[in-house]
Amino acid sequence: MFNAILVEKDEAGYRASLKQVDETALPEGDVLVRVQYSTLNYKDALAITGKSPVVRKFPMVPGIDFVGTVEQSAHADFKVGDEVILNGWGVGETHWGGLAQKARVKGDWLIPLPQDMQPEHAMAIGTAGYTAMLCIMTLERHGVTPDKGDILVTGAAGGVGSIAVSILAKLGYRIVASTGRPDEADYLRSLGADEIIDRNTLSEPGKPLAKERWAAAVDSVGSHTLANVCAGMRYRGVVAACGLAQGMDFPSSVAPFILRSVTLAGIDSSHCPVPERKEAWRRLAAELDIAKLDQISTSIIGLSDTIANSQELLVGKVRGRIIVDVNK
Template sequence: MTSFRAFRIHQDDAGYRAGIETMDTEALSPGEVLVRAEWSSVNYKDALAGTGKGKILRSFPLNGGIDVAGTVVASTDPSFKEGDKVLATGSGLSETRDGGYGEYVRLPAAWTIALPATLTTREAMIVGTAGFTAALALLRMTENRQAPSQGPIAITGATGGVGMLGIDIFSRAGYEVHAISGKPDRFDFLRNIGASECVDRHQLVFSGRPMDSAKYGGLLDNVGGKTLAGFLPLIAPYGNAAICGLAGSPELATTVMPFIIRGVSVLGIASAGTARDVRDEVWRRLSGDWKPRHLDTICTKEVALEDVASVFGTMLEGGSFGRTIVRIGG
């Protein structure tokens, strides 16, 4: 049994509260692999959980953090041994079990990923759920026959973590990327990480027609609502719209026309519960031919564990930029 610090979230008769406290490894959620955490990251979901502004946790108390990377200190599963570097994203972290915002985390072996040799634990957390989501979108799109020849990929919410990593990953995979963002002062940054064109979302004008001239080969959408509805009529025949966010709205008012006339496919990207074989394939690509080339640029902020709550408000207000990682130990 070892005492350690963790960012722990409670909801009880005293209300919803979260902060740094000391606990013992024996109190962690069950699992075969005990990991000394080195790095985590901050995602929109983490900000919702840490502030109580979203119903993320399904039981209390739990440690926050849907991502973690570190070193195995003990394992009852033969697949992992002391000293192995590992990572985990999603898989119930900070939802049904203790997450990565603690100096130790216990993981089920079934969801523990051996750290690829081409990634450090820090790099793995710059990628984190955000990069995993973008790469999962690309995997599903290519499995559904998306090809660079169909035209550029529009990426909405381009200055967020998924957006930036999506620009890097899709451009490395050979796609022309058009970044859609409401922050024109960041356009040079987006071009430097792979965007060939940047569009101010405030200047977007959609025709409102159920079909319009095809302009994009596909779409990676982090926004939803009117933005998603506006882009669907612009997608080329048999292109794909991968949907992974709702920063604008969860609602979608559209017609069936793009789907039945152009054969456009809508692909839902739910990264948290991705099957293990697919998860392994995504990390294989992320550490190989799809490895982002601008990780240190995309990582725009680094905070210590005790300061993790300080970034939640800005993220929820839409003011975050790039990836924020959490330095825990190691």
Template structure:
């Protein structure tokens, strides 16, 4: 990085096909309402891996700097709420979609996209949470707001070894819920137990159901898989239980009936963490920093990489060879 340029992991799609790597870009100046952030840390999320490899249609325009989340310090500001030296978090909105993301030494964004760093968090810990932790917090918020209680029964978390899943396990355990983690990776069972899972079951525990309603077993669920697994959960959740739907790695179709929703009063709650309104966004980060903060936050960090290491991490993540949270050291 010089006085006029900075390093960024930039993604292209052009006559050469899809390609990405580190480039030197001109240092931006914030326009009206914008803030220039010197990024200290980012993270690797499944969406980042899809965007960085071109294996998912994530980016709306090219070329674009990757990275859907970042945290650092304000260097320059043309927004009334922020001044140089303020610690901030950026997740969602247009990052690595139609706006340059945070896999870069500098991030220039509308100030309304930022959240002031809560007390008890710094850039590193904020990005151990990252978009995965924020999305898990949104799921918890939606379920609690809709009446989820510990006495309704265990919370089932699918895709539990991933970023959102492991965060959901840890947060619900912190809040006193019994958590049952679904994982097809036996080597990670002890790790999931250390995060707060009271029981780990294989994917075959949700055997194919033949009837619209099966035995009510789960008080609620956080589903990171979608497809047939989500359909099975709708048939087995208890009356008035909540299902937070987050992922679709198992498919985007949902083949179920209306009976769980009519006869058992189950609720299917969609969780889109991209454009959460600023007041709720700030509240959720406050919870993550305080009463929802897992005791095992550091244990959820399983790998740290530099910008140069992103392509390798992307490939391993899409191949199911990573778990927990991967932190990116930018500055």
């Protein structure tokens, strides 16, 4: 038996609770992992609260991330005792995820924990940090270098935004951080932001084209914010879009794309190919300042705390990252 957050839906309604689960209930997979840490992400909060139809099979263990140690393996790349990371691949949606003390998954979904990276640091980074690095790698592939101009990061006090600001600063970019929490200005400057703007300047309906301001952007917000970000890009600017905190809609026009040659690049972390995942994690291990990471990851909670913290996360009251010690 092991502890897990279990999401259920039946005649009694939709609910999430901490339960003891028999190992025989785990779904199919060729690697059994004893989980050490997971995380609480925006998608996990949606799954736990039922605010959005994230979960597609019931019952479900949420948790799109985990780090742990291999207990059993029939996969050629992994042996008992290996430390591994999982991000995405539909865990927590269609396959039981990381908010549990054990997980059985496909070995093809796992990558090795980078050498010299501590398990708790891997989950302080989690899908949020891994996604931030995928965004930065995309900007680089499109030729965005520090000399090109300012980089805008929206949702800057959140998980993706905080880590994006920290890495971009280390790489020498000038960063404009957008946030709806003015009290986080000092925190964002400590991560490396050069300028702070109020998210309200971007979140309302705007014009098809605005003043050219940014060479590139990392956007985790979507909706009107993403439309205004695109409208304010410089000629041949690049936007890496990875989130929908404001909404899934995109009320824009073709103007930024055909008049300024703006590139809108979508970032999918869930099904990203393994070689790119490994490169992202290699770079995170090399380029993310652990001291700043400790500032970003504000709390370590236990499994029993995830349900209450999900509500806080959805209403924007959480800064940075939440690590879940599944054995706490």
